[in-house]
Amino acid sequence: MSPISRRGALLLGAGLGITLRDVAREAGATPAQADAAISKFTAGKTAERGKISIDLPEIAENGNTVPMSVVVNSPMTADDYVSEIFVVGDANPNAAIVRFHLTPMSGRAEAATRIRLGGTGTVTVLAKTSTGKLYADSKTVKVTVGGCGG
Amino acid sequence: MADKPRLRIPSEAKKGDIIAIKTLVAHPMETGFRKDEQGKPIPRKIINTFVCSFGGREVFRADLEPAIAANPYIEFTVKVAESGTFTFSWTDDDGTVTTAEHSITVS
Numbered sequence: 001m002s003p004i005s006r007r008g009a010l011l012l013g014a015g016l017g018i019t020l021r022d023v024a025r026e027a028g029a030t031p032a033q034a035d036a037a038i039s040k041f042t043a044g045k046t047a048e049r050g051k052i053s054i055d056l057p058e059i060a061e062n063g064n065t066v067p068m069s070v071v072v073n074s075p076m077t078a079d080d081y082v083s084e085i086f087v088v089g090d091a092n093p094n095a096a097i098v099r100f101h102l103t104p105m106s107g108r109a110e111a112a113t114r115i116r117l118g119g120t121g122t123v124t125v126l127a128k129t130s131t132g133k134l135y136a137d138s139k140t141v142k143v144t145v146g147g148c149g150g
Numbered sequence: 151m152a153d154k155p156r157l158r159i160p161s162e163a164k165k166g167d168i169i170a171i172k173t174l175v176a177h178p179m180e181t182g183f184r185k186d187e188q189g190k191p192i193p194r195k196i197i198n199t200f201v202c203s204f205g206g207r208e209v210f211r212a213d214l215e216p217a218i219a220a221n222p223y224i225e226f227t228v229k230v231a232e233s234g235t236f237t238f239s240w241t242d243d244d245g246t247v248t249t250a251e252h253s254i255t256v257s
Contacts, residue, residue: 107168107229
């Protein structure tokens with residue numbers, strides 16, 4: 001049995017989580033900035049839910065590199081394809097994370113990368129199709145150690 | 151940039167196949183939010199744009215932000231219709247462009 005009990009370690013972890021979240025807040029993480037970026041993308045239109053699947057871990061131990069993959073349900077034909085995928089995080093000092101531009105040559109509306117998350121928060125993925133439809137979905141990620149340095 | 155970009159792309163495919171393209175380039179992706187030991191902010195220096203073209207036509211582009219992890223890894227798909235060459239470019243904040251190429255034979 002280690003000198004720190006399991007319960008002690010868990011409590012310590014919980015305390016640490018709050019401190020790091022405060023650090024992220026100080027670094028200028030504002031959900032309002034994320035909302036602004038989302039409204040700018042949607043331009044007042046309502047986004048449809050359920051068309052995007054986001055693959056992100058529920059708990060990211062290291063916010064410095066979090067694997068993310070996004071798939072949008074789309075036929076990806078010359079007439080109807082996903083032209084843009086925009087990823088926003090509300091716990092980062094800068095809400096925008098990445099913007100992918102796709103073409104009918106993409107074949108499938110999917111992309112993957114590794115992102116940084118400053119703290120526990122919601123990652124929102126928005127997609128725009130060539131026919132003018134808007135899709136949105138989001139996922140909450142718990143971050144143990146934030147990845148923005150601050 | 152000393153290290154060559156790493157690419158994982160099939161060299162052969164059948165017409166109409168959707169292939170996965172995996173790319174990675176060595177870069178610190180300095181966010182601009184960090185401070186050095188003296189407390190001075192470290193200036194932002196990231197790859198801000200990645201473009202993939204096939205036969206001179208843009209097929210995929212990504213606008214990257216400081217929220218992309220160091221050594222940016224990007225994976226996407228392309229539907230191939232004919233043999234040709236993929237060209238890739240990574241643009242740094244300072245204007246440096248790193249490029250790579252990969253040819254594919256489509257039967």
